[in-house]
Amino acid sequence: MAGNSDPLTPRAKLAVTAGKAVAAASRAAGRGSGSVIGGKVALRLDPDLLARLAQNLDVILVSATNGKTTTTRLIAEALRAAGPVVSNALGANMPAGITSALAGGSDAKFGVIEVDEKYLAGVARDTDPKCIALLNLSRDQLDRAAETRMLAENWREGLAGSKAVVIANCDDPLVVWAASSSPNVVWVAAGQMWKDDAWSCPSCGGVMQRPGDDWYCGECGFRRPTPTWALSGDHVLDPHGSAWPIHLQLPGRANKANAASSAAVAAVFGVPPQVALERMYQVQAVAGRYDVVQFQNRDLRLLLAKNPAGWLETFSLIDPPPAPVILSVNARGADGTDTSWLWDVDYTRLTGHPIFVLGDRKLDLAVRLEVAGQHFQVCENLDQAVQLCPPGRIEVIANYTAFQDLRRRVGN
Template identity: 90%
Template sequence: MAGNTDPLSPRAKLAVTAGRAAAAASRAVGRGSGSVIGGKVALRLDPDLLARLATHLDVVLVSATNGKTTTTRLIAEALRASGPVVSNALGANMPAGITSALAGGSDAKYGVIEVDEKYLSTVARDVTPKAIALLNLSRDQLDRAAETRMLAEKWREGLAGSKALVVANADDPLIVWAASSSANVVWVAAGQEWKDDAWSCPSCGGVMQRPGDDWFCGECGFRRPTPSWALSGDHVLDPHGSAWPIKLQLPGRANKANATTSAAVAAAFGVPPQIALERMYSVQAVAGRYDVVSFMQRELRLLLAKNPAGWLETFSLIDPPPTPVILSVNARGADGTDTSWLWDVDYTRLAGHPIFVIGDRKLDLAVRLEVAGLDFQVCEDVDEAVRQAPPGRIEVIANYTAFQDLRRRVGN
């Protein structure tokens, strides 16, 4: 049982202590949470520390291009019905950040860990997960992330031979192909609104056929598996055919899909769907996402959208016109410096909204909106955009570092 034995060697304990000191120093000088630098210091002192920290935990890994931070949070809440959980809830999802998170969970029973797509196989090898949740694969950070099929192939190779239960989205062909090498898969019908990253068969390269909600390759026979869990409107359908109501404070269809996958994971650890879904209601915001904040006597709702799939889902969340919308796009290292993905987003969905454009790459976004035939105003910063916006709550949509900039400015 967790807490009864101490798996850490003196060297590992020293590494944890040094990592915590480095993290505290980073926080003290205002450089963020310190989780990444703390983990880097700890791993430098003990390269096997991540594996050691996970030995007493039942670990769940969550990976995807979109939705992994929220799904990690929902799974963690569900599993708390069965015991203490340690999780990297703030989204530091590479080995250093994961190590920092687990170092704070000596009494935990479960480790629920969000993992960057590129590191999934590496982290899985280190922590021997009991379950792995795979949500979607989509283009993201085009200048430094592998092409989606290459990433799916790495996952496929990494999952082969794994004893983990893989809970995977049956509606994403890339996820299905990646997960199919695993011996133990639970398929979830979670939906996939953005389909442009899986128009060709990942198995043979043939053109994918998509009648209705189904999909298959007409050339090699690769096809959508039969799901045992499904999102149906506002309910989760379990493998027995029972329908469980989803009541979330988080908005949108995408979060209902995340809750469906989370319920399937929780069930694998003995937490019934009703209890799991009831616990998920407590999640109001995830690392600032979906928060409504007061700023300059206005209400701003903060929404994160990093890539075309995420922007498409976010557009479905916002209040109808004439609600004003502020769009902010950066292209720093954490975002990817290539903004060509802007041309894949259907910004015509914002027709009728007063639009205000800010961020490091506001002119790139302005050109895209001009071509889309939309009316918009380029502003110097969020303060100017809020001053110019007509009355009512303002929807603010930003990519990763732009979102962090906004949170710092509006006090979230």
């Protein structure tokens, strides 16, 4: 990994070999990709392995509540125009999974790494990134993650004085507060549909004023910085004011925003916006998200939504009524076990859609839909739901482990 000039130590090589062996055994046993367990074993043998693997790479870190996996994939595609890329493309975004991913990219020039929000500061310390992309912060996994203002504070402290170029969304006050401690920030106007976590000023606690697309605190003067990149409809505006068309197969405004941030990252490494955006067109689906699959002679589109902001963006993607919608919610460890976030989602946006509900927490979701005045049926499993669906492409929206369950069932 580290090239001829600075080979891995014998201990690091042993750790990489052992990690790969454990990962292979885990895959052979049918327990997933093995990347997390492999990385854990490797880090146990050499606690400094992540830093060693990163030392000869240009590392780009991507963190956010929503859009990390997709943006990581878009950046990786764009940067392949400038050299080989290694990336944790399947979304294993804590130190063990990141270590596993980097161990597999011996001739890479770039490391494009998705990082869980809670681990960003530590991973940045270990990998000495050239660039960090910060997209958004909103409530997620209420039992696991501290409230969003504390996450923003962790980012702010962890990134203070970082040498990295920070590409940050100037439309999210929490991201701006977090990034403002960095000496080298490039602001991107990527938009913010979900605003319910940013009504109070992260700097002083005052009430945010939000005229139009602008925002500022009337008490301390903390305000939206002027962007140098911007999403404008179907185009990205670069720092010179040129408008570049966004070519994506992925649907929705949120993915155009991800593309705008990705183009800004690519430019840091000399890849022009036109080249970056054209390369992003290769991406059809990301770890199963947005895939249209055939199941029981029906077309199902698989959509992942893990928290209120994600559900809001996803509702804007789905086919208009009367397209049938299947909703599946679990509350396992990877989802967060607290489902009170369901009350933050505006399910009245599904009015006119036939709705079918499944998953471990289908009754929690049923109560929420009842209160929202929606018509729905509770189903035992995907097969039953699909059989009950009226004609039309079926939109399937699920949170994290429910999404994995559905992918296994449809053979995706």
